[in-house]
Amino acid sequence: MAPDRQPRATLRAVAEAAGVSTSTASLAFSGKGPVAADTVERVLAAAARLGYTGPDPLASSLRHGRSGIVGVVVEGRLLHAFRDPFAVSVLDGLSQVLDEVPAGMLLIAQHAGAPEKAIxxxxxxxxxxxxxxLCGPDDNPAVDHLAARGIPMVGDGSPADERVVQLALDNRGASAAVSRHLHELGHRRVAHLMMPLRHDSSTGLARRAVLEDAEFADSRDRALGFLDVFPDAALLAQTSLPDVEQGAAAARLLLDRPRGQRPTAVVAQSDLLAMGVVRAADELGLRVPEDLSVTGFDGVELPWFAGTLTTVDQHGEQKGRRLGELLRRILDGERPQDEVQDTDLRLGTTTAPPAGD
Structure with missing residues (x-):
């Protein structure tokens, strides 16, 4: 049998034990009022004896109409988010603003194949x-639930719902920009390495038809931006997870072929996937960028990589802060308009003109 739960000590009990009024005890405990030092000492001593640690946060939230908690929904396992430096940078930027609000952050993992389980x-x-x-599906059943409770929502382009204030990204345009860079260098035999298009995506070569059934708009739009520049591209691959390991596994399928059939460049949909391409190229004896140019997407720090990745920098920490600022405005009673996050093409040491066949 579980032990009986002890009742929570109250401020009134502390005041009685210290021989002061409840209002004086409140001022003494908070340190926000003109209370004599010896009175403060008596109140704090009484609080320590009774185990009183402060006002009940639930009662405080009921009085003020706020819980002080912001939910952050992360698609997939939290483990994968914490392994992704871009995801971490976004959460860091968001947390900086929440500290200023102030509000706490509650991470909520939403299973990709069964998003309703988070409800x-x-x-x-x-x-x-x-x-x-962090790049969730366009359709999310949590939106209806949260809207019914009157809870405001902010997204990074998804879920695609007018009830969600968006800080969107021009994924198609940014992907086209990095692809044009390769085209201008003279590359024509270029492959594309995609993040998961659906929750059940498997790592392997892919046909264009997979784009028609995509769950995740970010992956689809980045692929469409690539195809805007290289419409005849035949080599596409997708991954089950956007990490280095799966990127390397898919890249080997793209690169392990005769020189005249092998792509001279790979456009990867994330920086971690691009690092997988670099790893696979090294395993196959290919030099980057002499034998193979590689581009990424995100703009994260890669301290273990000796070179500098050519990538689309979407400024993760800044993006997180902008999500937080939208949230702050909503909590202040505004209804802000949707915004677009800027990106920059950051040239590095992983791209060069193609070598002759």
Whole structure:
């Protein structure tokens, strides 16, 4: 049998034990009022004896109409988010603004194949707002649940719903820009390495038809941007996870072929996938960029990589702060317009003109 739960000590009990009024005890405990030092000492001593640690946060939230908690919905396992330096940089930027609000951050993992499983966790949590921050699906059942509760939502382009204030990204245009860079260098036999297009994507070669059934708009739009520049590209691959290991596995399928059939460049949809391409190239004895040019997408720091990746920099920390600022405005009673996150093409040492066949 579980032990009986001890009742929570109250401020009134502390005041009685210290021989002061409840209002004086409140001022003494908070340190925000003109209370004599010896009175403060008596109140704090009484609080320590009774185990009083401060006002009940639930009661405080009911009085002020806020819980002080912002939910951050992360698609897939949290493990994968923490392994992705771009995801970490976005969460870092967001947390900086939440510290200023102030509000705490509650990370909520949403299973890619069964997003509805997150709803009971959301339903049992008092939330001031929710942020969809890391490339989730266009359709998300959590939106209806949160909207019904009147909880404001901010997204990074998804879920695609007018009830969600968006900080979107021109994924198609940014992907086309990095692809044009390769085209201008003279590359024509170029392959494309995609992030998962669906929750059940498997790592391997892919046909263009997979784009028609894509769940994740970011992956689809980056592929369309690539095809805008290289419409005749025949070599496409997708991954089950956007990490280095799966990037290397897919890249080997693209690169392990005779020289005249092998791509002279690979456009990867994330920096981690691009590092997988670099790893696979090294295993196959190919030099980057002399034998193979490689581009990424995100603009994360890669301290273990000796070179500098040519990539689309979407400024992760800044993006997180902008999500936080949108959220702050919503909590202040505004209804901000959707915004677009800027990107920059950052040239590095991983791209060069193609060598002759």
């Amino acid at each position: 009971p966790q959301l339903a049992g949590t008092a939330l001031d707002a929710v942020v969809f921050s």
